[in-house]
Amino acid sequence: MEQNKASAPVPPTKRVRCIVKLGGAAITCKNKLETIDEENLTEVSSQLRQALIPNSDSAKILGMDWSKRPGQSEPPSFVDEFSDQPVADSESFIVVHGAGSFGHFQASKSGVHKGGLSRPLVKAGFVATRISVTSLNLEIVRALAREGIPSIGMSPFSCGWSTCQRNMTEADISMVIKAIDAGFIPVLHGDAVLDTLQECTILSGDVIIRHLAAELKPEFVVFLTDVLGVYDRPPVEPGAVLIREIAVREDGSWSVVKPRLEDTSKPVEFTVAAHDTTGGMVTKITEAAMIAKLGIDVYITKVGAGRNGPLSESPEWNLERQHT
Amino acid sequence: MEQNKASAPVPPTKRVRCIVKLGGAAITCKNKLETIDEENLTEVSSQLRQALIPNSDSAKILGMDWSKRPGQSEPPSFVDEFSDQPVADSESFIVVHGAGSFGHFQASKSGVHKGGLSRPLVKAGFVATRISVTSLNLEIVRALAREGIPSIGMSPFSCGWSTCQRNMTEADISMVIKAIDAGFIPVLHGDAVLDTLQECTILSGDVIIRHLAAELKPEFVVFLTDVLGVYDRPPVEPGAVLIREIAVREDGSWSVVKPRLEDTSKPVEFTVAAHDTTGGMVTKITEAAMIAKLGIDVYITKVGAGRNGPLSESPEWNLERQHT
Numbered sequence: 278m279e280q281n282k283a284s285a286p287v288p289p290t291k292r293v294r295c296i297v298k299l300g301g302a303a304i305t306c307k308n309k310l311e312t313i314d315e316e317n318l319t320e321v322s323s324q325l326r327q328a329l330i331p332n333s334d335s336a337k338i339l340g341m342d343w344s345k346r347p348g349q350s351e352p353p354s355f356v357d358e359f360s361d362q363p364v365a366d367s368e369s370f371i372v373v374h375g376a377g378s379f380g381h382f383q384a385s386k387s388g389v390h391k392g393g394l395s396r397p398l399v400k401a402g403f404v405a406t407r408i409s410v411t412s413l414n415l416e417i418v419r420a421l422a423r424e425g426i427p428s429i430g431m432s433p434f435s436c437g438w439s440t441c442q443r444n445m446t447e448a449d450i451s452m453v454i455k456a457i458d459a460g461f462i463p464v465l466h467g468d469a470v471l472d473t474l475q476e477c478t479i480l481s482g483d484v485i486i487r488h489l490a491a492e493l494k495p496e497f498v499v500f501l502t503d504v505l506g507v508y509d510r511p512p513v514e515p516g517a518v519l520i521r522e523i524a525v526r527e528d529g530s531w532s533v534v535k536p537r538l539e540d541t542s543k544p545v546e547f548t549v550a551a552h553d554t555t556g557g558m559v560t561k562i563t564e565a566a567m568i569a570k571l572g573i574d575v576y577i578t579k580v581g582a583g584r585n586g587p588l589s590e591s592p593e594w595n596l597e598r599q600h601t
Numbered sequence: 602m603e604q605n606k607a608s609a610p611v612p613p614t615k616r617v618r619c620i621v622k623l624g625g626a627a628i629t630c631k632n633k634l635e636t637i638d639e640e641n642l643t644e645v646s647s648q649l650r651q652a653l654i655p656n657s658d659s660a661k662i663l664g665m666d667w668s669k670r671p672g673q674s675e676p677p678s679f680v681d682e683f684s685d686q687p688v689a690d691s692e693s694f695i696v697v698h699g700a701g702s703f704g705h706f707q708a709s710k711s712g713v714h715k716g717g718l719s720r721p722l723v724k725a726g727f728v729a730t731r732i733s734v735t736s737l738n739l740e741i742v743r744a745l746a747r748e749g750i751p752s753i754g755m756s757p758f759s760c761g762w763s764t765c766q767r768n769m770t771e772a773d774i775s776m777v778i779k780a781i782d783a784g785f786i787p788v789l790h791g792d793a794v795l796d797t798l799q800e801c802t803i804l805s806g807d808v809i810i811r812h813l814a815a816e817l818k819p820e821f822v823v824f825l826t827d828v829l830g831v832y833d834r835p836p837v838e839p840g841a842v843l844i845r846e847i848a849v850r851e852d853g854s855w856s857v858v859k860p861r862l863e864d865t866s867k868p869v870e871f872t873v874a875a876h877d878t879t880g881g882m883v884t885k886i887t888e889a890a891m892i893a894k895l896g897i898d899v900y901i902t903k904v905g906a907g908r909n910g911p912l913s914e915s916p917e918w919n920l921e922r923q924h925t
Contacts, residue, residue: 309674310669310674310675310676311668311669339725340725341724341725341728341729341732342728342729342732343706343707343710343725343726343729343732343733344635344729344732344733344736345634345635350633350634351634352634352706352707352710356710359711359721359722359725382667382676383667383676386667386676386680387683394783394784397683398683400665400751400784401663401664401665401667401683401749401751402667403751403785404665404666404746404751404752404753404785405665405666405667405668405746407742407753407754408665408666408667408668408739408742408743408746409667409668411735411739411742411754412668412739415732415735415736415739418731418732418735419732422728422729422732425725427724427725427727427728428728429728429731429758430731430732430735430756430759431756431758431759432754432755432756432759434753434755434776435754435755435756435759435760435776436759436760436761436776437760437761437773437775437776437779439779449761451761452758452759452760452761455761455763455795456795459718459795459800459801460718460724461727461728471779471780471783476783477783
């Protein structure tokens with residue numbers, strides 16, 4: 278389904294350890310237009326810092342967002358302390374975030390995903406969507422930088438990523454690789470992009486993740502969501518069990534490995550949060566399964582679930598390729 | 602000095618009419634950290650709208666920034682009126698802006714232009730500079746979009762532009778061309794970029810302009826500045842004359858064409874505003890002369906100087922290639 282027309286990029290010098298998907302619902306208030314969930318974003322940023330910069334001490338972190346703070350006219354004073362900082366040897370991570378309450382209104386109001394740039398509403402919606410999602414990207418880059426994470430915002434549109442009939446056709450990842458090799462953490466996002474057949478569409482964060490995973494073969498992929506995980510039936514039902522591990526077969530089918538379900542005759546039902554308009558858990562599992570099929574471990578975890586340790590040690594549940 | 606390693610991009614279907622440089626000093630309060638000159642930016646955006654969308658009526662413009670306004674929780678209501686809008690046939694323009702009071706502190710404090718990403722201060726400064734300049738870019742894209750200009754922010758870093766020993770080596774403009782062909786107005790900016798020899802540096806808006814002008818051969822280039830123009834001597838001296846036209850010869854030398862100066866034995870002295878840290882008028886003339894040498898007319902004009910008409914009709918002074 279996907280192909281990369283660009284000449285094969287030089288692979289990164291150091292292997293990408295992890296691609297992290299920050300779900301739009303996890304970092305924004307999904308029902309409040311263009312509102313960031315500051316508490317969750319701060320927590321995610323801190324968790325990522327612990328995962329990225331081993332042995333980092335939150336008390337000693339010197340931020341990389343030197344912009345003046347609201348109400349201030351001077352840059353933050355800690356900038357002068359920088360020369361004493363040791364070089365933080367960070368892991369190679371890529372962050373991809375969804376849009377949540379950013380971009381969604383603009384995209385759905387104008388129908389950007391359906392194409393047709395000659396229609397003024399679609400053209401304006403394309404511009405408006407990009408303004409909204411890039412403003413979220415800037416705030417996430419800022420939040421990560423404040424934790425001392427060398428984050429670099431990179432828009433798929435500017436990177437030259439485009440689609441044909443909504444399937445990704447051009448996705449030059451050479452700049453992502455160069456950024457990683459230079460020691461930065463690229464921060465990409467779902468974006469409005471050009472489409473060779475229908476003129477424009479929306480490229481989702483999940484498709485970006487899948488493409489990056491296929492090209493860069495990270496050790497693992499983490500989906501940070503706003504829900505604790507997947508249950509075997511609606512969690513309001515008595516006896517609902519939180520699934521810990523799913524195995525994916527080569528043909529894409531999957532089965533629950535942990536916990537051992539007592540009534541195996543009953544199929545697993547997925548709960549979909551009412552506010553999750555992007556397809557809910559079924560979409561998440563499908564996307565995760567496609568990555569797991571590549572031989573890459575996938576973890577889905579709730580923001581804050583790993584409060585007592587680094588991100589990579591606290592998967593709520595994971596998908597693993599079954600070795601048959 | 603410059604070379605483009607990328608394969609020759611497909612030229613744009615429609616000729617680029619103009620590249621506009623928004624000087625950092627013209628759109629920001631240069632001595633106030635990260636502060637936009639809102640009045641000037643609004644005026645520039647309105648002037649650009651008149652130049653870009655012929656016969657546009659300011660009363661009927663429906664903005665393309667649909668983000669909620671400060672203090673509001675709903676998107677602007679005009680969005681519902683969009684379907685009645687006629688297609689605005691806009692000219693092919695590219696906007697490039699400087700940094701002014703954005704990015705400057707971060708870049709100079711850390712010495713990003715001198716390179717050395719292994720130094721924590723430089724690495725953090727790189728991240729901090731990009732945060733600052735991309736936040737300015739977002740505000741300019743927003744201001745243009747509010748005027749109904751289909752503006753698309755594109756960061757040179759994300760576009761894969763890089764340098765070698767501070768000279769531009771890679772500048773793939775294919776995405777800029779695709780954006781123009783799709784009817785958008787790309788908005789680029791001076792940026793922190795990777796450098797193959799010294800790891801990183803600052804790529805200035807003026808170098809970007811020169812490269813784009815050389816590749817795309819626009820009809821003309823406009824520098825929008827914060828000063829009225831160039832005088833033959835410091836304007837505080839009695840009898841100082843505002844220069845209207847300079848002719849540039851193939852060898853890069855130039856002479857004043859209009860007005861005819863009475864005392865031709867006296868060399869022209871340039872006034873440099875005290876707050877203009879990027880080299881002042883001498884740099885501006887040098888950059889402008891290099892573009893004029895390509896056979897492209899260059900206009901330098903003060904923001905607001907063309908209050909009574911579209912931008913392209915109100916050059917304060919221009920550089921023209923001398924036909925000898």
